[in-house]
Structure formats: structure tokens, C-alpha cells
């Protein structure tokens with residue numbers, strides 16, 4: 001997959017539990033995927049994606065690669081759990097090893113593929129201070145913040161727990177079916193709510209048992225997705241600190257099951273699968289792409 005320094009770079013179309021991922025190999029290239037290219041790639045049905053994971057040469061000693069994360073609206077994201085699993089699988093297949101250390105905007109992360117194909121990514125430590133998420137208003141306790149949607153006296157969704165997993169998340173707790181909420185309608189309003197100066201990923205969570213959460217997410221910069229790994233991590237840490245869940249749970253998202261654990265060292269791990277679909281090459285400046293003949 002290694003890039004050759006010419007203007008087109010190889011890419012893999014992959015998914016992490018249905019989270020649509022393009023892994024672009026920018027190694028050896030000085031180029032970056034432009035916002036216009038991302039929007040153009042996403043505009044075509046075959047390459048509609050949630051995130052591009054751009055693999056760059058390492059910038060920091062002790063890390064294998066620098067990973068840049070680009071949402072389908074062209075914006076940059078600090079973290080992407082499902083995309084990191086795709087990167088681990090892609091590089092593992094190429095390099096014949098199982099463990100990698102990456103640098104992202106969220107910090108240094110580790111990823112490892114087990115013999116059964118399940119991939120675990122250490123997503124770092126969560127942050128809960130209002131200015132770290134960030135929020136536009138000071139809250140001493142971010143386990144429950146004042147935010148609601150729907151009629152003032154009968155809100156449809158209200159009082160989310162908020163957290164940063166490197167990127168901003170709001171977890172709205174519900175006691176009934178997460179599918180009964182019009183997340184496609186409320187998601188964009190909440191993502192862009194003035195409380196979130198950098199916008200936010202918006203999730204609806206139903207805790208079925210201390211070790212089982214059902215979750216749907218409206219992703220910042222990407223919209224409704226089949227899976228959002230960092231949202232699953234945020235739901236688990238928010239669940240544990242509000243005593244709704246244990247520190248380890250299966251988080252069921254539309255695309256399937258993720259296992260999230262909040263370790264004693266404060267790091268959060270995310271475990272799940274990744275799937276290769278097909279490969280091609282693309283121009284990171286314009287988004288023009290070609291599918292390779294060979295699978």
C-alpha cells in the first residue's frame with residue numbers, strides 16, 4: 001500500500017462495524033487530503049464514507065505513523081476508534097505484525113490485532129472538565145449538563161453527560177428504544193448547539209444492564225453512522241461515572257457489538273472488527289479516484 005510520492009496515493013475502502021472508512025496511504029507524500037477532495041470523494045455513492053484515515057510518516061520518535069482523520073464534510077477530527085481499527089488491520093496485513101503505535105491529534109494511541117481478528121485500540125484517557133470537552137459555558141459537573149431538545153416543559157432529549165475522548169461527545173440517556181428518537185432531525189441541531197464551540201458527536205444511549213448499552217450516534221461532520229467507536233467509549237465512561245454501568249460493557253451500535261473497557265490506569269480500550277472491501281488510488285487534492293482491478 002506504500003505511497004510512491006506521486007500525486008495519486010493508494011487507498012483501501014474498509015469499514016469498522018459499518019462505519020465507512022477510507023484508509024489513504026500518504027506515506028512518502030508531502031500532500032494532504034484537502035476538504036474539497038474529501039467532499040468530492042463522499043459525493044460518489046461507491047466511495048461514500050464517514051472518515052478518511054490518512055496514514056502519514058511518523059512525526060514523533062517512538063511512534064510508527066501519524067494518522068490524520070478527515071470527516072466526510074471535510075473537517076478534521078481528533079479521534080476515530082473504528083477508523084483506527086481499520087488502520088491496524090491494513091498495516092498489519094502489509095507489514096506482517098500485529099501491534100502499532102500511532103500519533104493523532106488526540107495523542108499517542110496503540111492498536112493491536114488478536115489472533116481471532118478482533119482489534120483493540122487504546123483510545124487514551126477521557127476528559128470531563130467543561131473546558132476540555134469543550135463547552136461554551138462553565139459546568140462544575142459534566143455528568144449532567146443543562147441541554148434539552150423538544151418542548152420546554154416536555155423535552156424529548158435532555159440532561160446529557162458530556163465527555164472528551166479526544167473529540168467532543170454528548171450522551172443522552174433514555175429508558176426506551178433508541179430507535180424511537182428522530183436522531184436524523186435532532187442530531188444536526190444538537191451537533192451545532194451553541195453549548196459546543198467545536199460542535200459535538202451526539203449519542204442516544206439505553207443501558208439494558210451494567211454491562212450492556214444500546215447506542216445510536218449522530219457524528220459531528222458525518223451524520224448518522226452505523227457505528228462510532230469514540231461515542232461507544234464516551235457512553236461507557238459516562239455510564240460508569242453516573243453509576244449506570246460497570247467499567248466494562250458491550251456497546252451495541254447499529255452495525256454490531258463493540259467491547260469498551262475503562263481500565264484502572266484511566267485508559268479506555270475499544271475492541272471490535274475491521275473489514276477490507278476494495279482498493280484503488282486517489283488524488284488527495286481533487287478527490288478523483290480509480291478502483292484497482294485486483295481485489
Ligand SMILES: N[C@@H](CCC[C@H](N)C(=O)O)C(=O)O
Nearest residue numbers: 077080081082167228229230
Ligand atoms: N467514527 C468515529 C468518530 C469520528 C470523528 C467524529 N465524527 C468527530 O468529528 O469527532 C469513531 O469511530 O470514533
